[in-house]
Amino acid sequence: SETITNQILQGVGADIAILSIERDVERLQEGRAVISDWHQLPHRGIVNKTPFVILVRRGNPKGIRDFADLAKPGVKLIHPDPVSSGGAQWSVLAVYGSELVKSEKQTGKRDEAKALRTLQAVWRNVFSTPGSAREARTQFETGYGDALITYELEGLLMKEAGAAIEVILPEATIFSEHPAVVIDRNVTAAERPVIDAFMQFLWSEKAQRAFVQYHFRAVTDETLNEANKGFGQIKSPFIVEFFGGWSRAYPEVIERVWRNRAQRKR
16 A cells, blocks of 8 residues: 555545555655544544465465464565565564464563564565565465465455465464545545545445455454355454554564564574
8 A cells, every 4th residue: 555655645636545554544644635534434444454364385385374484494485575565564563463462361471572583583584575465465376485474365365266375374463454544635625525425335334245245354343254254263363553553563563673673684
């Protein structure tokens, strides 16, 4: 969604945007493309969600069962670039946060040292960093690499298309939550009633069922997700609020942990 955000900031005439991360909305606000309080929308503006999973080749030849297994010798991991990809930032939070969640459940404390070691070890096996989650999926689809961390919906779409892959559900993983916003700069007073009505529709049962049909999970009613038999059960799910929201997750994990201590250790 970083690309979409850049396009909107450069003048693309979108009326509504559904984005990967809240930070992209903040950039649109800074650029005065969005001026309304999007948190006043239903579910604080979050329209759908999906957990982060691991995709492997059919038969799982590398024996990958959780994020830590991606650090095994010889595993070639494709991971989009967290500098340019919102999906990649969710993925970093998934790997790092997974160890924090598990250690907290086991001992009552978040083991940040273990989480850092795991992230560093996994990152050493990253051999390709495409610019977006979609580019990473394309590389994996063409036979490149042993594993890919991505949205569950990407894995389900690939399986639907007949790809020879398996979807591995980590014990603990993050649910990415996707905001919908009105691009106020592009909406005239005459258009506003229709745009606002469509925005409200996104949280209707009909729209939420449509998201589920296309492998996004509903946010208004968990029972709607039962209609998609491809959805896996996550033992210990968490969201970005586990880190204190994006206002803390980005500087404390993406910048200080991944950029300064994992990326530079490769």
